Amino acid sequence: MAINAEHELHGRRRSRNVGLGLVLVGFIAIVFGLTVVKVKQLGAVQGFDHVVRPEMLPGEEAPK
Amino acid sequence: MTDMTVQAPEHEAQFGDYFALLKPRVMTLVVFTAFAGMLVAPVSLHPFVGFCAILFIAVGGGASGALNMWWDADIDAVMKRTRKRPVPSGRVTGSEALAIGLALSGFSVVMLGLATNWLAAGLLAFTIFFYVVVYSMWLKRTTPQNIVIGGAAGAFPPMIGWVAATGSISLESVLMFSLIFLWTPPHFWALALFMRSDYDDAGVPMLTVTHGRPATRRHILAYTIILAAFAVWLGFTSAGGPVYLVAAIALNAWFLKGAWDIFRRDEVMAEADNYTTEKAFFKFSLLYLFIHFGALLADAALRAGGLI
Structure with a gap:
């Protein structure tokens, strides 16, 4: 049997739940935004892809 | 079938009551002065990082307000100006104020450190400690110079804003x-x-x-x-x-x-x-x-x- 009746208490708690929900969504947005800004500030980032990268070889092998 | 009873407290806290714990009016001054301290600095932050830094400084200030309301609930209940605050009026319990204050303190300090630098985060942590422990718990009730000492806590936000941008005092x-x-x-x-x-x-x-x-x-x-x-x-x-x-x-x-x-x-x-x-x-x-x-x-x- 489903309980459908909504107690007046649930209405009063709604403001708390909605408020906390908005705060959590805002927090996610902030962490995501900060991550984007921080990663962009690193400049170009090269991923490790199992391929020899000539620029990472020791300096003595570089042509003079 | 069994009967179910719900014991609802007389005044159940709304979201606004928890927000009131953060002393929103004090927070506006914190935001304004921290903003000024940050913009005046010779190093400019990315606008979004700057926004986040101000927000975390404001939340840290709010957390110290909540801890102050937890500690001072007894005198707040006596004074007309503060009698309607969430804890003395019974809308929020003292332990809730303590929990929110501690949680937001840790949150704001760690987030400010991650967003900007750890010197700024350390200053924010010190500000919260100073306002709650040195001012509220220790000196407010013992010395008539309490106003002078409390003023130091309110004076830190522009310095934190400056340090968030430059990394040094x-x-x-x-x-x-x-x-x-x-x-x-x-x-x-x-x-x-x-x-x-x-x-x-x-x-x-x-x-x-x-x-x-x-x-x-x-x-x-x-x-x-x-x-x-x-x-x-x-x-x-x-x-x-x-x-x-x-x-x-x-x-x-x-x-x-x-x-x-x-x-x-x-x-x-x-x-x-x-x-x-x-x-x-x-x-x-x-x-x-x-x-x-x-x-x-x-x-x-x-x-x-x-x-x-």
Whole structure:
């Protein structure tokens, strides 16, 4: 049997739940935004892809 | 079938009651001064990082407000001004205020450290510790200099804003700290002179009661003289500029005159005109701080626009 009746208490708690929900969504947005800004500030980032990268070889092998 | 009963507390806290724990009105001053401290700094932050830093400083300030309401619930319940706060009015329990204050303190410090740097985060942590432990728990109820010590906690936000941007504490940030720190005592003691405060009933020592009103008038003048020197000094650093310097000289001359007038008066004169001078000085003190930081922002804008 489903309980459908909504107690007046649930209405009063709604403001708390909605408020906390908005705060959590805002927090996610902030962490995501900060991550984007921080990663962009690193400049170009090269991923490790199992391929020899000539620029990472020791300096003595570089042509003079 | 069994009966189910719901025991609802008489006043159930709404979201706004938890928000009120963070002292939103104090928070606006924190946001404004931290913003000024950050924009005046010679290093500019990414706008989103700057926004986040201000937000975390504000949340940290709010957390210290919640911890203060947890600790001071007994005296808040006695004083008319604070009787309707969430904890003394019974809408939020003391342990909830403590939990929210501790959680938001940790959250704001860690997030400020991750967003900017750990010196700024450390300063924010120290501000919360200073306001809650040194001021609220220790000195507020034991010394009439409580206003001076409490003012230090309110003076940290522009310094934290500056450090968030630059990563170091320099002379400019120390002078911005001094501006608020030295402004707080004349501001509050002027209020204490004309407000028949109920701090007595709560057992909080106020200078007007412990040392008398003539001593309070002398203290206002002394702090205002030191304040004026520091406020004008800030104008000669890299944070200042022509707008600030002109504003600081005019505002401090006016503030000094007000403090001198207060010093020259006694209670008979003050009661005769219903504390007109003291009330005018108090009202002007609000404008005083606002215009000083506004002028700093104006000079920063002029520098950014290449005009000076």
